[in-house]
Amino acid sequence: MDFNEVDDAVIQRIRAMNERVEQAQEADLYYYNQPISELRGGARVLVRGREMGMYASYSYLGLIGHPRINAAAKAAVDRYGTGTHGVRSLAGTLTLHRELEETIAAFKGTESAITYSSGYVTNLTVVSTLLGRNDYVICDKLNHASIVDGCLMSGAKFLRFNHNDMQALEHRLQQVPAGSAKLVIVDSVFSMDGDIINFPKVVELCRKYKAWLMVDEAHSVGVLGKTGRGIEEHFGMEGVIDVKMGTLSKTIPAVGGYVAGKKDLIEYLRHASRAYIFSAALPPAVAAAAKVAFEVILDEPWRVGKLCENSKQFIDGLKQRGFDTMATETAIVPVLCGSDEMAYMMTRISQHHDVFVLPVVSPAVPPGLARLRATVTTNHEPEEIEQAMDVILLAGKEIGMI
Numbered sequence: 001m002d003f004n005e006v007d008d009a010v011i012q013r014i015r016a017m018n019e020r021v022e023q024a025q026e027a028d029l030y031y032y033n034q035p036i037s038e039l040r041g042g043a044r045v046l047v048r049g050r051e052m053g054m055y056a057s058y059s060y061l062g063l064i065g066h067p068r069i070n071a072a073a074k075a076a077v078d079r080y081g082t083g084t085h086g087v088r089s090l091a092g093t094l095t096l097h098r099e100l101e102e103t104i105a106a107f108k109g110t111e112s113a114i115t116y117s118s119g120y121v122t123n124l125t126v127v128s129t130l131l132g133r134n135d136y137v138i139c140d141k142l143n144h145a146s147i148v149d150g151c152l153m154s155g156a157k158f159l160r161f162n163h164n165d166m167q168a169l170e171h172r173l174q175q176v177p178a179g180s181a182k183l184v185i186v187d188s189v190f191s192m193d194g195d196i197i198n199f200p201k202v203v204e205l206c207r208k209y210k211a212w213l214m215v216d217e218a219h220s221v222g223v224l225g226k227t228g229r230g231i232e233e234h235f236g237m238e239g240v241i242d243v244k245m246g247t248l249s250k251t252i253p254a255v256g257g258y259v260a261g262k263k264d265l266i267e268y269l270r271h272a273s274r275a276y277i278f279s280a281a282l283p284p285a286v287a288a289a290a291k292v293a294f295e296v297i298l299d300e301p302w303r304v305g306k307l308c309e310n311s312k313q314f315i316d317g318l319k320q321r322g323f324d325t326m327a328t329e330t331a332i333v334p335v336l337c338g339s340d341e342m343a344y345m346m347t348r349i350s351q352h353h354d355v356f357v358l359p360v361v362s363p364a365v366p367p368g369l370a371r372l373r374a375t376v377t378t379n380h381e382p383e384e385i386e387q388a389m390d391v392i393l394l395a396g397k398e399i400g401m402i
């Protein structure tokens, strides 16, 4: 590598990472960034000419490729073309964007909603718009990276509490000086572990200490609640979250992020959040697909029920086969491996047997807690799930984990 003969910290960082990747590739332990050539219903995919069972997708309700959603996206292209050529505040807002935001607000039971170009950007911009240097933000230690980045960007005093530890949260709330603004942010379902936040207690503590509450629902929309509306429905506590954040890239088969909440909050974000003011609007096909996807969730409620059944089968089956699936209760099912190497080897053997799973290693999870992060969707059939679990068992036995 030759960058004008520079030899500084930047080049060292680049070299270190690239060497790590090359070593993994040479040892046939690198399975990231594989091109998928066909999405056969989402539960099966074609990778390098081989059909594999897909157990790493966020298409929880199997909506990817849904005929109604595809038709809406195609109609939007025919009507508006492929781009918006502008930011929302200037010439970028289409009637479609407004319809999507109204649909999200209705789905989430709020007065209003705002959309951004990704879930990641939503967390960055919303946290850093709401908070400034004199404020406090309190986060669960396992919150998603985009929340952490938003907190750092805001300049607010950043306090973290041990994962799902409500005593620790209360302790943090007590540390905030009287009169200071404070925002508590939690994931509803944790993206690496699949467990659910102790929501009733978080709400109680936010009320007691007069803190704002923001919840990232990336992995609970379509997953939690009888009709898939998310964590408030799951606990029968409608209307208690101040800032309801979510993505359009998981259950919703599109891309983008949103916040739903009170009209005043959303109007403020529309005029103050930099990712809305300085970044182009969602493409028409994406906005149309996302809008119809929310409608499909409500029109086809069996999907949520089947996801629950499939998740239960997957979690119970892996436990019965001797794996540690940690505290998951949802469609995200970690298979604890321990070292990064064990997780890589589990992936290699599973993929060689046509089960598409991927490893999560440090720093995404603490060292020693590397895992397969498997997911199951509505579109998997019970027999397929059994076969996939048998392959994972075979892998576990082959490397001496079981």
Ligand SMILES: Cc1ncc(COP(=O)(O)O)c(C=O)c1O
Pocket: 118, 119, 120, 121, 123, 144, 146, 187, 191, 216, 218, 219, 247, 248, 249, 255, 256, 257
């Ligand atoms: C909890 C959580 N929040 C936010 C995001 C970012 O969403 P997006 O992929 O739509 O940018 C993710 C994505 O993995 C996530 O898991």
